[in-house]
Amino acid sequence: MFKYAVNFSKKGKTRFIGHLDLLRLFQRAINRAALPVARSTGFNPHQLITFALPLPLGMEGENERADIRAERFVDEIDMKNRLNRVMPEGIVISRCRAVSENEQAVRVTASLYEITFKDAFADMRATINETLCADELLVLKKTKKNAAVTNIRPDIISLSAISDYAVTALLSAGGERNLKPSLLAAYMAQRRGADEFDPLSATYKRIAIYSEVKDHNDSSLARRFLRL
């Protein structure tokens, strides 16, 4: 079996396609492209595709990652072109890369987001500095059942301004620790003095997903976090 790492973007209207529907969309695209995809064995064989991290419904993704297993070797460029020919508008494969079968399954630990607010901040840099200098940032985290005050500071890895109304933020993401960009946005909006923050008053885009390199003593973020 051969394993391919596939990077793609999911933009425009396709941001409204949920995770399970995206899986079906990929399966059908692979069938249309007639790629020799590998399947599970058993009564109900399914294509061997895994996505690194589900993208929330409504959020664009610039650089998402799927792993596809094939029964035979496929030329990487050919695979990319064949998939792009059958993808609906909005989904573009940027790269297919053969990876070692032994390579460990990818484990996402962080995501880079772009948060764009509806209104400009008077002093975006000051807001960011206050956020990063605080030891503890307490926000009310609401779930379906209850609400709890949580400290989100440990999950903000980096934060920088793009403009008076937009920031990029590297936040914990994945199965172990996860911070939704809307929670950070809510905190920042509160600092500005807003009482009630409507998460829909900002837009969120996932720029990239990362895996943290274990036991790395380097303080450089670029070396600590491996882009998937």
Place this chain on the structure above:
Amino acid sequence: MTLDLRDVEKPARYIGGEVNMVVKDAKSVCMRFALCFPDVYEVGMSHLGLSILYFFMNRRDDVYCERAFAPWIDMEARMRESHSALTSLETDEPLKAFDFVGFTLQYEMSYTNVINMLDLAGIPIFSKDRTDDDPLICAGGPCAYNPEPLADFIDFFYIGEGEAALDSVFDGYKAHKASGKSRREFLTSALCDIPCVYTPSLYQAQYKDNGEIEAFFSMDGQARKITRKAFAPDADSLFFPEKPLVPLIEVVHDRAALELFRGCVRGCRFCQAGYIYRPPREKKPDTLLNQARAIISNTGYDEISLLSLSASDYSGFNELADKLFDDFADKKVNISLPSLRVDAVSLDIMTKAQGVRKSSLTFAPEAGSQRLRDVANKGVTEEDALNGVGLAFEHGWSKVKLYFMIGLPTETEDDVADIIRLADKITKLYKKKSPPLRVNVSVSCFVPKPFTPFQWESQNSADMFSDKQLFLKSLKRDKRISLSYHDPFVSVVEGVLARGDRRVGGTIFTAWKLGARFDGWSELFKREVWKTALAGSEEFYTLRARSVEEILPWDHIDVGVRKSHLITEREKAYDERLTPNCREACSMCGARELAGGTCIV
């Protein structure tokens, strides 16, 4: 629509952009058609007819056919708040900008959605209020065979199969558009030359004191008396889309679909489809095989279903199934079979189709007793049914679904009780300890439909239906049998809409005005609203048995089957006499004049 879709349920309902969607330059095409399905996206996109029409119209370079579905209630609220008009999925342009807005009428309970979609599009709801700035509103599909309840809202109805005469509608409109004449002139002259087009505003009904129709006539005496259904005699050469749309979200029937034939050889006396789609016409197995291959490679679906009114009656069924299994085995494409008549051969095919996983097996005896099945001309004997189920149990099935109706003409208490007796007999055939047996008995309420031998019958009242449901419940002892029912009052509303005349239009409008939407969705059905809107008229439209002399609201539509044949069938029903299926013997229903399919000997 410029709404924030993050705020609505299942936003992908509103984005379009599906695989194989038709993209044209809307400015350069001569005619724009908005094809509307008056239900939510996932339901409409599961409908094969919509797909056929969409690609059939789009095969013309001078037509751009785009789609619109009923926005779900959360989306409707957002649209009304922000004054956003209903748009098409293809170009996101308001429906009001189109030449035609066409609705497919698949079930009566979608009528309030038709009105709601017109309103959301900013198009006047009543035909009489529209001007030259408005699109032409048209409708077709099985419910259009009785167009009268929607006569006030629809500019013209297209009766019959789209492939047969839609081109003449477009050709006529093209010439009309070039001439610069008014829409009124198009409706009153150009369209009148097309025998399957019915323009309700040209006609008027007069009523007797007792409410029956006294006369139905063309107002200027010019319009033709009878509208004849459009019919495509050769199914094999029919246009069929080989690159169908692939939705981006899961829809109700999320698989490829292959149409084996049109019409049905059986003449079940309650079934409207069995009469209006006559004569039955089959496609050749090779045609179907080629279409199946093309559809699978163009969509990437891993499942294909074989569709028709009664797929077992397809004469090349075994041959086709074998070829499909051979072809698709290595492509990992599953074949999904509709409910088949169960015998050794069909079980063999079903075993192949389902492999080890045995889903539920469906039988439709329709009535519990042999007597009532004979009345309905449902050619299934108890012996057939029990043999079939017995075989299925031997082949490893443990789940059985049984479909019955209550309220069929001449039904007695005994006939109703026989439903449970039959279910009990079936449970006795199951000899295994595990897996546990499950028998699901689904009981629906019979609603008489136009163009069937039962079109004159009295429909049971909601109370009668409820009593029979309670009676069934009291008879059921076995825990392995589960009973499910339909809401009797929904069937009453359906009955009014199915056999209504022009006056029912007011009822539909009132119900819509009071908030009725998605009436086919039990969680959204508004009982009190409909009670107010009906204002007691259900007695006249549903409880009343009509005499065969009475002028029926749909008498000016000709489906090919003669009224005299329906009367004969009605008499045979009362005598509990069977009519053989179309292949065994011609019953001289009149459809032979259409010169197609089984009728050509």
